[in-house]
Amino acid sequence: MLREERKRQLKRLIFFKSIELFKEYGYDNVTVETIATSCGIAKGTFFNYFPKKEHVLLYLGNSQNDHLQEITQKYKDVKIKQKLLLLFKELLFVYMENSDLLKLALSETIRSALKDESKNIDLFKESIALLIDEAKTNKSIQSRFDSETIASVLVGIYFNTLIGWSMGQDESASIVAIFERQYEVVWEGIEQH
Structure with a gap:
């Protein structure tokens, strides 16, 4: 050990x-x-x-999945909508503190399109889907959409936020504020049944 x-x-x-x-x-x-x-x-x-210098940048995705598990435990007693928002915000803070790192990691991830990174994204979606399944089971969320679809959409807006922010599309807002706006729009659709 x-x-x-x-x-x-x-x-x-x-x-x-x-x-x-x-x-x-x-x-x-x-x-x-x-x-x-x-x-x-x-x-x-x-x-x-x-294996290569490029993999140093891809390590961020691996470490985020480890961090995701820690955050999930930290907010285990919080209602699902707030839990997911807090989870995504904490992950985004890593990028906010290291914006140069974000740009390097994103460009390298997109450019290389390595299987390792797609595995990280799949693991990220699976973790979010499990949280949503748990919330459905304990009736803290009701949605006509399956958990995998919801997780895919949430992870999609997370990456959309990262890419847009790193490209300077909305420099007047923080990365967290950009995500929160999109999250609220999507959440309204998730909770409609």
């Missing part, structure tokens, strides 16, 4: 050091060797954790 925790810590270290270097020198100007040196590890060790 201790060994696994050390591996997770090293992977996070590589991720955060890489992001610092990307911000300082630009993504294209940072090599794997530079990242490894900055972390105090061998270049080969880097490849034990990330």
